[in-house]
Amino acid sequence: MRLKDKVAIITGAAMGVQGELMGIGGTTAWMFAKEGAKLVLTDMNAEKGEKTAAQIRKTGAEAVFVKHEVSSEDHWKKVVAVTVEKFVCLDIIVNAAGTTTGSTVERTTLEQWDTMMDIHAKGAFLGMKHCIPVMKKSGGGSIVILSSTDGMIGGGFSAPYAAAKGANRLLARAAAIQYAKDNIRVNSLHPGEIDTPLSRWAVDQVLDSGGDDPRLDWIPMGRLGTSQEVAQSIVFLASDESAYMTGAELVIDGGIIAK
Numbered sequence: 001m002r003l004k005d006k007v008a009i010i011t012g013a014a015m016g017v018q019g020e021l022m023g024i025g026g027t028t029a030w031m032f033a034k035e036g037a038k039l040v041l042t043d044m045n046a047e048k049g050e051k052t053a054a055q056i057r058k059t060g061a062e063a064v065f066v067k068h069e070v071s072s073e074d075h076w077k078k079v080v081a082v083t084v085e086k087f088v089c090l091d092i093i094v095n096a097a098g099t100t101t102g103s104t105v106e107r108t109t110l111e112q113w114d115t116m117m118d119i120h121a122k123g124a125f126l127g128m129k130h131c132i133p134v135m136k137k138s139g140g141g142s143i144v145i146l147s148s149t150d151g152m153i154g155g156g157f158s159a160p161y162a163a164a165k166g167a168n169r170l171l172a173r174a175a176a177i178q179y180a181k182d183n184i185r186v187n188s189l190h191p192g193e194i195d196t197p198l199s200r201w202a203v204d205q206v207l208d209s210g211g212d213d214p215r216l217d218w219i220p221m222g223r224l225g226t227s228q229e230v231a232q233s234i235v236f237l238a239s240d241e242s243a244y245m246t247g248a249e250l251v252i253d254g255g256i257i258a259k
């Protein structure tokens with residue numbers, strides 16, 4: 001019960017349906033529930049989001065789902081309003097909503113650029129803007145922003161994705177300084193190659209069917225990470241176990257960055 005009675009908003013939490021491959025947000029939702037948190041799960045995929053929340057409720061945990069486009073300020077206002085109405089306070093935000101697009105600078109359309117920036121950079125910014133006032137009233141909190149190893153080293157797969165994830169990283173650091181005295185901690189998490197619905201979809205875009213997974217070659221540990229391995233670190237950053245950590249960048253990548 002490392003998160004007992006903590007109220008948490010998790011975005012991008014729809015891929016948490018039992019029996020299916022889960023994403024990082026979905027797996028985090030299950031782990032948070034097991035650790036005693038009260039959950040507001042959000043995603044633009046309402047069907048799977050509702051299903052995930054219903055399955056979690058069956059275990060006895062408290063979980064509501066709100067349909068949410070993270071780049072919409074009005075949607076964020078609604079998510080915060082539902083949270084306060086249902087649980088009164090707010091202790092944790094996990095920004096796990098995301099998508100990607102494989103693209104060089106020249107091939108990137110303005111629409112693709114805006115989409116990457118809107119979901120990752122604007123989404124995390126709006127979340128903080130509207131949640132921090134409630135966190136202040138709650139006595140503090142922990143914000144975890146899913147960046148990526150691409151947000152540190154760039155990576156060649158997608159210029160707009162790397163740029164947006166780099167924005168996540170420095171947004172977290174700036175906010176960490178601005179809200180340290182309010183007892184609000186902000187940390188970024190940098191997964192490498194994790195086996196999730198999103199990453200399987202992304203690899204399918206570049207692979208001929210039946211080809212070998214190109215990611216395994218550049219991972220020193222020689223395997224993909226699991227969403228459980230990332231979610232465990234999110235529990236750590238969300239909980240009081242990381243009480244003296246803010247503005248930190250936690251890398252979970254099987255050794256990619258070390259190369």
Ligand SMILES: NC(=O)c1ccc[n+]([C@@H]2O[C@H](COP(=O)([O-])OP(=O)(O)OC[C@H]3O[C@@H](n4cnc5c(N)ncnc54)[C@H](O)[C@@H]3O)[C@@H](O)[C@H]2O)c1
Nearest residue numbers: 012015023024044069070097098148191194196197198199
């Ligand atoms: N899987 C990886 O290898 C990897 C590596 C580094 C970083 N990340 C980041 O971690 C986060 C979670 O990734 P994942 O692979 O677990 O994804 P996932 O498989 O859980 O899918 C992402 C979820 O985000 C939701 N979503 C997408 N756009 C949205 C929007 N505009 N508003 C609301 N919801 C939206 C989708 O519906 C989906 O449920 C993402 O930010 C991703 O960029 C993933």
